[in-house]
Amino acid sequence: xxxxxxxxxxxxxxxxxxxxxxxxxxxxxxxxxxxxxxxxxxxxxxxxxxxxxxxxxxxxxxxxxxxxxxxxxxxxxxxxxxxxxxxxxxxxxxxxxxxxxxxxxxxxxxxxxxxxxxxxxxxxxxxxxxxxxxxxxxxxxxxxxxxxxxxxxxxxxxxxxxxxxxxxxxxxxxxxxxxxxxxxxxxxxxxxxxxxxxxxxxxxxxxxxxxxxxxxxxxxxxxxxxxxxxxxxxxxxxxxxxxxxxxxxxxxxxxxxxxxxxxxxxxxxxxxxxxxxxxxxxxxxxxxxxxxxxxxxxxxxxxxxxxxxxxxxxxxxxxxxxxxxxxxxxxxxxxxxxxxxxxxxxxxxxxxxxxxxxxxxxxxxxxxxxxxxxxxxxxxxxxxxxxxxxxxxxxxxxxxxxxxxxxxxxxxxxxxxxxxxxxxxxxxxxxxxxxxxxxxxxxxxxxxxxxxxxxxxxxxxxxxxxxxxxxxxxxxxxxxxxxxxxxxxxxxxxxxxxxxxxxxxxxxxxxxxxxxxxxxxxxxxxxxxxxxxxxxxxxxxxxxxxxxxxxxxxxxxxxxxxxxxxxxxxxxxxxxxxxxxxxxxxxxxxxxxxxxxxxxxxxxxxxxxxxxxxxxxxxxxxxxxxxxxxxxxxxxxxxx
Numbered sequence: 009x010x011x012x013x014x015x016x017x018x019x020x021x022x023x024x025x026x027x028x029x030x031x032x033x034x035x036x037x038x039x040x041x042x043x044x045x046x047x048x049x050x051x052x053x054x055x056x057x058x059x060x061x062x063x064x065x066x067x068x069x070x071x072x073x074x075x076x077x078x079x080x081x082x083x084x085x086x087x088x089x090x091x092x093x094x095x096x097x098x099x100x101x102x103x104x105x106x107x108x109x110x111x112x113x114x115x116x117x118x119x120x121x122x123x124x125x126x127x128x129x130x131x132x133x134x135x136x137x138x139x140x141x142x143x144x145x146x147x148x149x150x151x152x153x154x155x156x157x158x159x160x161x162x163x164x165x166x167x168x169x170x171x172x173x174x175x176x177x178x179x180x181x182x183x184x185x186x187x188x189x190x191x192x193x194x195x196x197x198x199x200x201x202x203x204x205x206x207x208x209x210x211x212x213x214x215x216x217x218x219x220x221x222x223x224x225x226x227x228x229x230x231x232x233x234x235x236x237x238x239x240x241x242x243x244x245x246x247x248x249x250x251x252x253x254x255x256x257x258x259x260x261x262x263x264x265x266x267x268x269x270x271x272x273x274x275x276x277x278x279x280x281x282x283x284x285x286x287x288x289x290x291x292x293x294x295x296x297x298x299x300x301x302x303x304x305x306x307x308x309x310x311x312x313x314x315x316x317x318x319x320x321x322x323x324x325x326x327x328x329x330x331x332x333x334x335x336x337x338x339x340x341x342x343x344x345x346x347x348x349x350x351x352x353x354x355x356x357x358x359x360x361x362x363x364x365x366x367x368x369x370x371x372x373x374x375x376x377x378x379x380x381x382x383x384x385x386x387x388x389x390x391x392x393x394x395x396x397x398x399x400x401x402x403x404x405x406x407x408x409x410x411x412x413x414x415x416x417x418x419x420x421x422x423x424x425x426x427x428x429x430x431x432x433x434x435x436x437x438x439x440x441x442x443x444x445x446x447x448x449x450x451x452x453x454x455x456x457x458x459x460x461x462x463x464x465x466x467x468x469x470x471x472x473x474x475x476x477x478x479x480x481x482x483x484x485x486x487x488x489x490x491x492x493x494x495x496x497x498x499x500x501x502x503x504x505x506x507x508x509x510x511x512x513x514x515x516x517x518x519x520x521x522x523x524x525x526x527x528x529x530x531x532x533x534x535x536x537x538x539x540x541x542x543x544x545x546x547x548x549x550x551x552x553x554x555x556x557x558x559x560x561x562x563x564x565x566x567x568x569x570x571x572x573x574x575x576x577x578x579x580x581x582x583x584x585x586x587x588x589x590x591x592x593x594x595x596x597x598x599x600x601x602x603x604x605x606x607x608x609x610x611x612x613x614x615x616x617x618x619x620x621x622x623x624x625x626x627x628x629x630x631x632x633x634x635x636x637x638x639x640x641x642x643x644x645x646x647x648x
Contacts, residue, residue, distance in 0.1 A: 013494075014494075015034050015493065015494060018034050018493040018494075023303040023486070023518065026300070026302075026303025026520070027301060027543070028486075028543075029046075033051070035051065036494075038491060038493040038494030038495065039053050039054060039490060040054045041053050042054060042355075044074045044075075044076035044077035044567075045076055046080065051576075052575075052576065054355070054541065055490060057567060057579070058357060061565045064582055067642060068358060068468055068563070069640060070357045070564070071354055071355070071356050071357075071563070072355045072357060072567060073115075073565070074353050074355075075353070077352055078116065078119050078349070078353035078546075079119060081352060082106075082124050082127075082349055085320075086124065089102035089320045089323075089324070089343075090102060090127075091320070092317070092320040092323070093341075096321070096328060098324050098328050098338055100341070101340050101341070102342075103151065103152055103341070104124075104129050104342060104343050104344075105131055105151075105154050106120050106121075106129065106132065107131075107132040107156075107346040108131060108132065108133055108134070108142060110346030110347055110548060111350045111547060111548070111550055111551060112141070112551055113550055113551070114141075115566065118145065121147075128151040130152035131146055131153050132153075132154040132156060132344050133154070133155055133157075134155075134156045136162060136166070139155060139163060143169065143173075146170075149174050150176070151176070152178060152290075152342065153170055153175055154178050154344070155167050155179045156182070156254075158183070159182075159186055159189070159190070164189065164193040164201075167179050167201075168194060168197045168201065171202065178251055178290070179202065180204035180252065180292075181204065181206065181237065183227075183229070184237060187203070191240075191246070200246065201249055202251045202252075203241070203250050204250075204252030204290070204292065205229055205234060205237055205250065205281070206229060206255065206256070207228060207229060207234065207255045208255075209228075209255050209257065209274060228255070238250070238281065242285065247287075248286070248287045250286040251287065252288065252289070252342070253274065253277055253278040253281060253290075253292070254292040254294065254342075255294055256294030256295060257270040258295075259295055260299065261297075262307045262313060263313055264313060270293075271293055271322070271326045271327060272326045272329075272330055274293060275326060275327045276330055278331070278336070278339060279330060282336045283334065283336065288339060289339060290340050290341075291341060291342065292342035293323055293341065293344075296345075297343070297348040298312035298347070299312065299547070300312045301484055301485060301544055302519065303486075303520065309482075310483065323343070324341065327339065350547050351544040351547040354544075354550070355543055356469070356474055356475075356541065356542040358469040358540050358542070359537055359538065359540075359643055360503075360532060360540055361532075361641070362532070363463045363499070363532055364464040364504075366434045366460070366461055379428065380415075380422075382411055382412050383425050383428050383429055385404075385408050386405055389405050390405075390432050393439055395443045398444075399440075402436065402437070402440050402454075405436045405437075406433075409429060409433045413426075437461055440457065441454060441458045441461060458500070459525045459526060462502055462526040463500070463501040463502075463529075464501060464503075464513075465529060466504055466506070467503050467505060467540060468506055468641045469562070470559040470640075471511070471513065471514065472505075472507060472553065472554050472559075473553035473554065473561070474545075474553055475514065475542065475549060476548075476549065476552045476554065477548060477552065478516075484516060484517070484523065485545060486518055486542075486544055487503070487540065487543070488543075489529060489540055489541070490539050490540070490541040491539060492538075497528035499528070499531055500528055500529070501526060502515040503515075506557075507557045509556060512556075514527075535644065536644070537643070555595070558592065560590060561586045562640070563584055563638070565579050565582050566580045566583075567579055567580070568580045584638075587635065587636050587638065587639070588634055588635050588638075592635070599635050602635075603631070606628065607628060610628050
């Protein structure tokens with residue numbers, strides 16, 4: 009890494025100018041800043057938000073939600089479709105919906121609905137709980153509620169309740185049997201349903217979520233099913249109740265070619281069903297609008313080779329082209345772009361509080377006359393190491409280390425000698441990596457050494473709670489320090505969490521050309537906090553986290569722009585994360601019963617003179633206070 013360093017070097021190193029989409033950058037002080045409406049208004053320095061959150065008693069990990077950014081995403085997507093419709097002369101409108109499954113948090117959904125009001129932006133619900141929430145928050149009679157997922161009679165009854173309340177609720181049939189159930193329940197309730205049919209396309213996405221589309225998809229009707237559904241509705245005199253054709257090619261679709269093929273196929277099904285005597289009116293292209301997490305603008309899983317405007321134009325053009333060729337009126341276009349709406353607005357801030365380094369022994373280890381010959385050999389290799397003999401000495405050092413391990417296993421090598429050999433080996437490895445830095449060709453074994461030499465930064469968070477998609481699916485998120493970026497990051501590291509599971513780590517990071525196995529970070533300074541940000545975290549991660557080690561939901565701060573504030577923003581709301589007592593109650597632990605049991609043990613200890621009364625009461629008070637405490641650690645003077 010070059011020693012010449014400036015702010016632009018930091019921006020380039022972490023690709024923030026590419027994945028940041030105009031929302032994130034680095035200011036002259038070396039801190040990450042946020043522009044919630046892209047180029048308009050005063051940027052928000054994340055370190056200032058962190059300081060304000062700490063002053064309000066919020067510890068880390070901390071999710072910061074930039075609500076104006078969330079609103080901007082809603083507006084941007086709607087405006088992109090409106091522009092595409094106007095440019096092409098499309099003869100209908102865009103009626104998008106937000107799929108609640110992407111982020112069910114009330115405060116997020118409320119903000120989206122408020123921002124979407126001018127565009128008649130609706131909701132998509134895929135379960136009974138989501139529908140119950142949607143019915144409560146949905147107010148605009150011109151916007152849609154699209155009901156996906158498998159349904160039972162209660163699901164259908166609540167959807168029909170929405171219709172009775174004057175809402176446009178469309179139930180999408182996922183399997184043919186559902187249609188019969190919808191018709192039966194509708195007769196009982198006395199309400200004509202608005203029905204959609206999900207088509208199972210041949211077109212299929214790629215990447216981690218490809219199986220949600222294609223012929224083997226879990227949802228959707230075959231061509232024969234569609235014909236049967238059409239005939240059933242006609243027989244019941246309800247042909248006019250078929251209002252929507254729906255398809256879904258997959259989540260996070262990186263290639264625009266996949267989307268084009270799917271849209272044309274879906275539009276063809278729409279046109280054919282319309283010509284069979286159904287009024288229809290809506291074509292739902294599902295989700296799939298990708299977020300460019302790595303900034304490479306490629307077809308890689310964590311990227312997208314198209315822009316939002318290209319996406320909107322291609323959908324509008326291809327639907328119009330197919331419908332015009334079939335001489336069918338243009339449908340109202342519905343999309344379910346949840347990830348692209350919510351991903352950018354949420355940043356997870358974690359605090360790194362320790363590092364594990366391979367090549368920094370805590371004690372001075374020198375060769376002595378009485379040492380085993382292997383110790384002398386590896387110290388000689390370190391002493392004679394040069395750029396010219398680096399690979400030969402590396403191989404000899406590897407052999408010496410292997411011999412030392414074999415002797416140790418047989419009980420023939422003492423612990424101090426083994427420590428000397430290992431320390432010398434890692435010093436040699438570090439020197440060789442530095443020799444090879446900047447070379448046009450670096451041998452694979454040296455690249456592996458560089459990865460092995462990486463530090464492990466211990467961070468106060470749980471991968472399983474806050475980054476479940478990374479652990480389970482290998483999903484990549486932009487990760488970088490949020491301050492000290494005016495100085496060069498001199499260490500390469502992986503990140504490990506505070507759970508007791510070895511999988512609780514982040515060891516894959518975004519890169520323009522490939523996936524990196526280490527992240528450049530600054531050396532930790534004793535007593536000073538070091539903050540690392542995980543960006544584009546708003547989709548799925550808030551909801552899908554689990555309770556591994558009983559680490560619960562993290563603290564939150566909601567930030568709004570305000571020109572009247574000196575800083576240009578204010579923290580509108582803070583939400584405390586899970587307390588220990590709360591997460592214990594989720595696993596059937598009753599805090600009152602636990603306190604009773606511990607008190608009984610404390611009383612017994614007092615009676616047996618193992619504890620003095622005052623000491624015992626303090627210990628019991630600490631136990632009770634612990635039940636109200638944040639599940640994560642208190643570090644660097646954070647208030648307990």
